[in-house]
Amino acid sequence: MSDQAMTREDKLRFERAPCYLCGYNSHDYYQPNVHPCAKLYHMPEDTVESLREELAQMKQERDGWHRDATSHLMALCEKQAEVNALEAKISELGGQP
Numbered sequence: 749m750s751d752q753a754m755t756r757e758d759k760l761r762f763e764r765a766p767c768y769l770c771g772y773n774s775h776d777y778y779q780p781n782v783h784p785c786a787k788l789y790h791m792p793e794d795t796v797e798s799l800r801e802e803l804a805q806m807k808q809e810r811d812g813w814h815r816d817a818t819s820h821l822m823a824l825c826e827k828q829a830e831v832n833a834l835e836a837k838i839s840e841l842g843g844q845p
């Protein structure tokens with residue numbers, strides 16, 4: 749993945765211009781708008797802490813989707829029951845549902 753934060757080793761390598769990724773060795777070395785690799789350099793490192801935060805956020809999102817899915821499923825069951833009842837009524841009146 750090219751958008752991943754650099755490891756500590758990579759950061760040290762990056763600090764020794766020219767850039768180990770693209771060979772860039774000029775002005776504004778640390779400016780991502782001039783030298784795109786600098787963006788990776790400035791990204792926070794993956795730490796257990798940051799990954800836990802990401803995980804917690806992900807779980808929260810998943811739980812939200814689960815709630816939504818559950819309520820949609822319940823609504824679907826209710827709607828199906830209404831459809832069944834109406835079809836039964838039409839059949840009772842001798843029609844084709």
Ligand SMILES: [Zn+2]
Nearest residue numbers: 767770772785
């Ligand atoms: Zn570079």
